[in-house]
């Protein structure tokens with residue numbers, strides 16, 4: 001990634017948050033990818049216990065990270081790499097939105113407000 005690439009990346013991420021009306025995203029799911037169960041109680045169980053209370057699907061198998069060529073929903077990157085399934089919180093509607101397939105760069109950026117040192121160093 002170049003300096004220009006970094007600027008483009010930051011803009012793409014900012015645009016995503018604006019477009020979706022979100023203030024944060026984190027790894028998670030809106031509904032069970034295996035049996036379709038959903039709702040707040042389901043999400044709490046999924047998040048805290050790491051399994052679906054209805055069918056026993058395991059969080060780690062369904063949220064990733066897993067390798068994909070699918071473009072990242074946040075920055076639009078087409079580079080092959082890890083994608084994790086994320087949901088976001090909309091502070092205006094108080095709704096949970098998603099799901100988004102998100103690359104490692106975006107997860108790091110969202111969590112720490114910057115890219116990791118290795119990625120930045122590679123920008124030259």
Ligand SMILES: [Zn+2]
Nearest residue numbers: 032035052055
């Ligand atoms: Zn389930």
Ligand SMILES: [Zn+2]
Nearest residue numbers: 072075103106
């Ligand atoms: Zn991304």
